[in-house]
Amino acid sequence: MSARARSKGPRLSRRETLLFEAGIKLGGVFHQYLGIPVSDRTAPSLARAIEAAVGLQPFVRRVSVTIHPKRGGALGRGRFAYRYLTPEMLDVSVQLVDGRTAVEARLQHRPDLHYPLMKVVRMDDPAPRARAPSRPRRARPRA
């Protein structure tokens, strides 16, 4: 593939790139780990392993995962006395940084919505696009 073909697609600002990337991280966490056997005892080390995995991905500066096994509902008995990771248990916060631009997003189950909500909770952008109407700052293209 030529350099030309590789650069196809719109150029995103740093902020826009980080928003896209933040979604990738949270979407990935949600769909990767559900179903893993977990207990109060193993939850912290599983959370650390997820953090380490997310921390390898592009633009991630900080990631914090908490797993609440008790939110998974009633526990079985005897040999069934453990749980599988469910959306209710997951609380994930991830901060992505590119230069001086930062985006923080969170995945948290919302009982009122019956839904694992992913949302952007903070954006820091030292050179807001509004100030530069004609040429937004360019991030390095992703490819």
Added chain:
Amino acid sequence: MSARARSKGPRLSRRETLLFEAGIKLGGVFHQYLGIPVSDRTAPSLARAIEAAVGLQPFVRRVSVTIHPKRGGALGRGRFAYRYLTPEMLDVSVQLVDGRTAVEARLQHRPDLHYPLMKVVRMDDPAPRARAPSRPRRARPRA
């Protein structure tokens, strides 16, 4: 949900919301389906099932999934003559729309990068933020 709870976090423009959401979809596809047994015969129906699943998610107008089992490398013999879904096999395109704003993103394995690249390939925004320096158009907040 109270207006208070709803307004927590920065307000994103429609375009920004769709970029975040597009990342969620592609990150989710990548981390959900790897490992599913697949053959040339079953690839199309698996691709349709992935499309139907992604199509349920917020803002998705169109999603197209192609699975190329042959990219998964050499095939086993006899009872091992099938493959498991690998990143190389996946080609996913998703279009998200909110009002007249649209974002299209793609997941495609890039042999030259040894990496499943996710990138934004198109943005359509009829009221670009550059024209409205002080007050960007507001999307409905996600929460």
Added chain:
Amino acid sequence: MSARARSKGPRLSRRETLLFEAGIKLGGVFHQYLGIPVSDRTAPSLARAIEAAVGLQPFVRRVSVTIHPKRGGALGRGRFAYRYLTPEMLDVSVQLVDGRTAVEARLQHRPDLHYPLMKVVRMDDPAPRARAPSRPRRARPRA
């Protein structure tokens, strides 16, 4: 690797091999698909895709998957009005055959156990162990 090394390990009877393989199939289904977006409308085609995938695996003669989205609890509203596949929704039956020996196993959520129970529901073996004069030791039944 030499043929010698390859054959290391105990030889299993057909029945024993099928029991091991049946476990592989059910364990795999449980851990592969949780988290996929699903609705009443998409449940049947997702079930067919799972069946096609399991049907590629060794020894599988028949597999039947039913997905019950409503068992996943309350539904969100508006753009959140769909569910993710949970253990409660899954009902899987798989039959494995080798020659005239057959094993059928089932994965079904058991509300009373708060657990996705996997169990062997049928074994057909034309050279039954009953021919052995000593009665085999019985394990506690799984359910």
Added chain:
Amino acid sequence: MSARARSKGPRLSRRETLLFEAGIKLGGVFHQYLGIPVSDRTAPSLARAIEAAVGLQPFVRRVSVTIHPKRGGALGRGRFAYRYLTPEMLDVSVQLVDGRTAVEARLQHRPDLHYPLMKVVRMDDPAPRARAPSRPRRARPRA
């Protein structure tokens, strides 16, 4: 649960139960973790987290997981310089015990078969089937 419900399905010997359960564990590991970002640095803690999860499941006495990121093929550059967990990287050994009966099984990618082979590598049974006068029918060994 009534005695009636409990007795549905054939009774398995301890050995048979452990074979079925060993399959569940290996099938589950294979289908749960593929796709997790991993590097030489994070591989050991990810392996420990998988061991802790499998160790919660019924009958598991010992589980050993090794992850070999380098088997995942060429590494990307710059921000792409990490890998996702692939079948080639996984080496899992699990021992299940019920009373004095034990079964050990292993998941290991076999380059010669282009396949992640799961096989039973050891069975210990204090009431061996060898007491049965007629030789049990042999299945073709799995490898």
